[in-house]
Amino acid sequence: MTDTTPTTTTMIGEAASSGWMPTINMLFDSENNAYDFYNTYAENVGFFVRRSTLWTTSKNIVTRRTFVCSREGFREKKKGAKEVKSPRPETRIGCEACMTIRLTPNGKYRVTEFEANHNHPLATAASIQMLKAKKLRRKARATRVNLVDDSVKTPEFETEDEAYEFYNMYAGRMGFTVRRASMTVTADDVITRRMFVCSKEGFRERKKGAKRVKKPRPETRTGCPACMIIRITPGGKYHVSEFVTCHNHPLSAPSSSDLLVSQNSETGVLDDESGMADVLMMTPLSADNPFNMQARTAQDISIHSVDSKHIKSVLVGDAGATLEYLQKMQEENPSFFYAVQADDDDNLINFFWADAKSVLDFNYFGDVVCFDSTYKYFGYGRPFAQFIGVNHHKQAIIFGSALLHDESKKSYKWLFETFKNTMHGKQSKTILTDRSELMTEAIAEIMPGTFHRYCVWHIYQNTLEQLTQAFHGSKTLASDFSRCLFDYEDEDEFLMAWRTMLENYDLKDNQWLANLFEEREKWALVYKREAFYADMKSVQLKDNLSCELKKFLSPEIELFHFYENYNRLLDERRFAELQADVHASQNSRKLPSMRVLRQAAELYTHAAFKMFEKEFEFYMDCMLYSCGQIGTISEYKVTMDEKPKDHFVKFDSLDGSVTCSCKKFEFIGIPCHHMLKVLDSRNIKDLPQEYVLKRWRKDAKVGAFGGSCDFLYGGNPQTLTAKRYNYLCRIFSIVASRASKSFDASAFIESQSDVLMEQVEQILRVRTIEMSSLINASCDRAQNSVESIVIGGFRHDRVSQGSFVGATANGFLGSRLSHPTMCWGQFPAGPPEQ
Structure with missing residues (x-):
């Protein structure tokens, strides 16, 4: 040196x-x-x-x-390089x-x-x-990337000239001028990328050998990064890929001519009334901008009130492909249900669908629902979401699916209300979602009484995304964080593990984890254990449905391929459930020798029995201490050597009820080892039936469909006919689903179909005679005009949200949707009311 x-x-x-x-x-x-x-x-x-x-x-x-x-x-000296006459300086x-x-x-x-x-x-x-x-x-390009304003909402353009006119108008309103910059073209002279910049972008080049001039031109370029970059889409249109609003120089006042630019209906450039505010959403920069860049505030240019960050653009052809799939499914199965939501401009933005099997599954296992929207973290390309549950074999089942392009509170309310109506008004005990204030508000309004928790699987995936560097900086952080989420059932153990994790990895100042910890009662498994959970976290850890479909959600793949694979996955899952049902009914495994275990093996499915067996093993290591008795209630303290925390169990000798402070039975639906220890101490050798939850039993799906069909005449006959049709479709779908499991049951239903049809026809013939007499008796009454009847009918069909309810068996698919709108297919919402 x-x-x-x-x-x-x-x-x-x-x-x-x-x-x-x-x-x-x-x-x-x-x-x-x-x-x-x-x-x-x-x-x-x-x-x-x-x-x-x-x-x-x-x-x-x-x-x-x-x-x-x-x-x-x-x-480096390259091999074979020739010597040059004027080599570059070293x-x-x-x-x-x-x-x-x-x-x-x-x-x-x-x-x-x-x-x-x-x-x-x-x-x-x-x-x-x-x-x-x-x-x-x-490095201007790298600088621009850091300054891109993602909150700006821009339209698509038919041509490159149209995009230039749009940006030129925007520049006139803001107070700067525009020039065309770099572009990329194909061999056929098609522009695939074009960049429009502020006229002060870049710096003036100094040409070699240029003579000095007495009066040099003033320097006008300041390296301004403001720009708009457009790229061509597969549909042939141009979309804005980068939009930088920052300038590093003062902006001039917009001229009056700039403010009075009129709209050309052919080019789609906006006029002054609709304004740039209908397309652009500007956010003024903070005072600590390192480039000292200026931007107009809301006083200089009007701001559109719609929050565009919740809107995801619908790819060309997706809406048509989705409607085609939904209509095809409904033609094949009349009880298939779908709903569509449109925005104020009649653009289809949200879709929901579910078939009869999903509705039937919800009737059995809808106590816990997870709204899985993890496409946001995995970047699947299309906003696919699912309502997922867990069956008695601890397999993930699908209650319904959605394409949710708009994530506003209004859309969430529409989706949750649609899901609730599809399940004929039945609400789950618990719903699990991502951390979202909009979802929380929508669920509170649409599903009162349903307990709302944040899904720990979503929390885990989101944290991996937010703290990528921290997880890659340590080989053990991921496992320690995972244990905090999934393994602890005691509050003290959870809090100690969380503090230890923050200290060991120097994460005390991490704001993401601090905010997450403040909301721990919404997601940590040690809190709110009175809300039924059905061990959903273990199901999602080993069986995530979204991951299997992610490669088919890419924008490069046509949407009908996704629906083909979605149906394939649905069939595979349901076949796996059928196999598990058959395996559970055969009882091929050897029954345990102990009485309680033998009883549990006969009642529970194999997956549920594994959970019970684990608790029974813990029960063998428990120690019991009596804490006294008040009336018919005796209290016990149950301890284990491995776990320092004690749990307290109350037993009521009057009705034989048992409650434990760990609340595992309320949370999972399986009696905990503390309860088993107390029952054994009271010489109760048989497991009480009230503590064998039916949703975990082999016969969980055995039972007749309950429902009433008390119809009152009145109202719009067309609407009542559609509702009756939908309700009957649901009933017969359930009967068909059950009868198909046995040859004898299927043959019985088939043999009774002719008898049932004859009885129906007889009732209809009697009804026709009665109606004819009523019509003849009322001929002298004043006739209402056709117009008033039609208007009255439409008023009756209108629901509170301004939606149309399907009036035919095949659903309503009007040529133009009203707004705010829902488009309904079949509506199996239970017995219709007057």
Whole structure:
């Protein structure tokens, strides 16, 4: 290492005194932050930086990075390269100045190596400024990416000229001028990408050999990053891929001519009344903008009130493909139900569907529902969501599915109300969703009495996304965090494990985990255990349905391929359930010798028996202590050597009821080992039937469909006919589903169909005679006009939300949907009311 000059030493000393000198063990939140810091230090000292060697994980997480002086190393001499007459000057001279950072377990980067000395003179302030201008020009694209405003809502354009007119109008309103910049074209001269920029973008190039002029033109380019980039879509239209609203210069006042631009109906450019506010949503920048960029506030340009961040664009052809699939399914099965929601412009935005088997499954296992919308985290491409439950074999089952392009509160209310009506008004005990304030509000309004929890599986996936660097910085953080979510059933153990995790991985200051912990009572399994959960977390850990469909949700794949695979997956899941039913009915395994276990094996499915068997094993290690008796209620303390926390069980000798402080029976539906210990101490050798939950039994799906059909005449006859049809479809679908499991049952239903049809025809003949006499008796009454009848009928068909209810057996598919609108197919909502 050669000695540095006094000037170099002085500049390094000034950087140290100003706080820009890197030090060992200095921490940074990201690799970019470390680079920016070292870059600022380099500018103050007088050299330039480049990124050198790095180490990454399989998921491209940087675990180690070295930043070096731009004169580090030596230029490589390529083999066979010819000598040139005017070789480039040598810039690399083996400078050893560098800074190395490494990823720590808490997700931050720590400085592990730092070399301050250089083997060359450092640049002056003037030369640094000149080189910075060139550097800023080279990295303009990277700067733009960090400034893209995702909250801006823009339309699609038919042509590149239409996009230019749109951006030109926007620029006139904001107070700057536009020019066309770079573009990408195909061999057929089709523009696939075009960039429109502020006229002050970039810097003026200085041509080599240019003579000095006496009166040079003033500098107009300031490197402004404001721009709009469009790209062509598979449908041939242009969509905006990047929109930067920031400027690094003062904006001029918009002229009156700019404000009075009229709309051309052919090009689709907006007029002044609808305004840019109907298309663009501007957000003023904060005062601490590092580029000192300006943007107009809401006083300068009107702001559209609709929150566009909840809207996901519907891909071309998706709406038609979905409607075609739904109509086809309904033609094949009249009891298939679907609903469609449209926005105020009659654009179809949300879809929901469910078949008769899903409705029947909900009737048996709808006590717990998980609304799975994890497509947001996995980036599937299309906003697919499912209502999922768990059956008596602990298999995931689908109650309904949706394509949800709009995630506003209004759409969530529509979806949850549609789901509730599809399940004929029955509400689940517990619903699990992602962390969303809009979902919480919608569920509280539509499903009062249903307990709302956050799904721990969604919490886990979301945290993996938010703390990617932290998880890749440690090999054990993922397992420790997973145990906090899924393994603990005692509050003290959970709190201790959470604190230990934060301390071990230096995550005390992590805001994401702090906010998550504040809401722990909505997701942690140790809280609110009076809400039935059906061990949903273990089902999702081993059986996530969305992952199986994700590759078919890509925008590059046509949607009908997704529906084909969706139906295939549905058939496979239902066949697996049928196999489990057959296996459970055969009782092929050897029964246990102990009385309680033998009884449980005969009643429970194999999956439920495994849960009971685990509790029974724990019961054998429990110790029981009597805590006294008050009236008919005796209280006991149950302890285990492995677990320091005691649990208390109350037994009522009057009715034989047992309650435990761990609330596992209320939470999972399986008696806990504490309850089993108390029952055994009271010489109760048979498991009480009230503690064998039917939803876990082999005969969980055995039982007649309960319902009444008390119809009152009156109202719109057409609507009542449709409701009766839908209700009967549901009844016979359930009968057919049960009868198909046996040849004898199927033959019986088939033999009775002719008798049943003859009785129906006889009732209809009698009804026709009665109606004829009523019509003849009322001929002298004043006739209502056809118009008033039609209007009255339409008023009756209108529901509270302004939706149309299907008036025919095949559902309503009008040529134009009203708004706010729902489009209903079959509506199996139970017995119709007057």
